[in-house]
Amino acid sequence: KKIAVFASGSGSNFQAIAVAAQSGILNADISLLVCDKPGAFAVDRAEMLRIPVLVISPKSYPSKAAYEAEILQRLISLDVEMIVLAGYMRLIGPTLLEAYEGKIVNIHPSLLPAFPGKDAIGQALAAGVETTGVTIHFVDEGMDTGPIIASAEVKIDASETMESLQKKIQRIEHSMYPDVLEELLNGEEEAVQWEKSVH
Numbered sequence: 252k253k254i255a256v257f258a259s260g261s262g263s264n265f266q267a268i269a270v271a272a273q274s275g276i277l278n279a280d281i282s283l284l285v286c287d288k289p290g291a292f293a294v295d296r297a298e299m300l301r302i303p304v305l306v307i308s309p310k311s312y313p314s315k316a317a318y319e320a321e322i323l324q325r326l327i328s329l330d331v332e333m334i335v336l337a338g339y340m341r342l343i344g345p346t347l348l349e350a351y352e353g354k355i356v357n358i359h360p361s362l363l364p365a366f367p368g369k370d371a372i373g374q375a376l377a378a379g380v381e382t383t384g385v386t387i388h389f390v391d392e393g394m395d396t397g398p399i400i401a402s403a404e405v406k407i408d409a410s411e412t413m414e415s416l417q418k419k420i421q422r423i424e425h426s427m428y429p430d431v432l433e434e435l436l437n438g439e440e441e442a443v444q445w446e447k448s449v450h
């Protein structure tokens with residue numbers, strides 16, 4: 252199965268997915284990285300991993316529809332079957348949603364529906380909750396809405412800082428995302444149950 256990963260920033264999840272695919276843990280072909288931020292570190296990672304990159308700035312297009320149409324054209328030319336969002340800081344519009352209905356997934360650093368949107372880790376810390384986590388879900392037109400596929404809990408310790416919590420969450424994401432994608436692409440029909448243990 253051919254996958255395109257969309258990222259806007261560091262791309263550590265993109266790298267975890269690409270390495271899993273290249274080492275055969277994830278039975279998929281990472282055909283393209285789409286990056287909307289020229290200069291993002293995700294682009295350097297793609298070059299190191301020898302994965303083709305489409306760097307595309309929405310500012311160069313008159314509308315979101317035109318921007319997404321350009322991306323869509325590339326995805327179709329590569330026979331991409333699934334879109335994996337990994338720190339892509341933009342809502343997906345109707346052009347891509349309609350073309351890839353039910354085939355776009357996202358990872359979010361909270362237990363959705365709690366703390367959607369930006370800075371989910373900071374939101375959880377500020378709220379003083381004892382547990383947060385990671386959620387992988389199908390993408391719809393909303394912000395971090397859409398049916399949940401898998402989630403994992405992360406305990407927030409009394410001494411937790413932004414940095415320590417971010418580290419814990421990212422470590423889980425990097426093993427969870429490739430595993431859940433493998434289940435989704437090549438697993439049984441049953442709902443994906445990623446280990447809901449405490450990390």
Ligand code: GRF
Pocket residue numbers: 258259260261262263264265337338339358359360421424
């Ligand atoms: C991840 O924490 C992900 O959950 C969120 O954005 C972050 C992306 O990090 N959607 P990276 O670019 O993969 O390092």
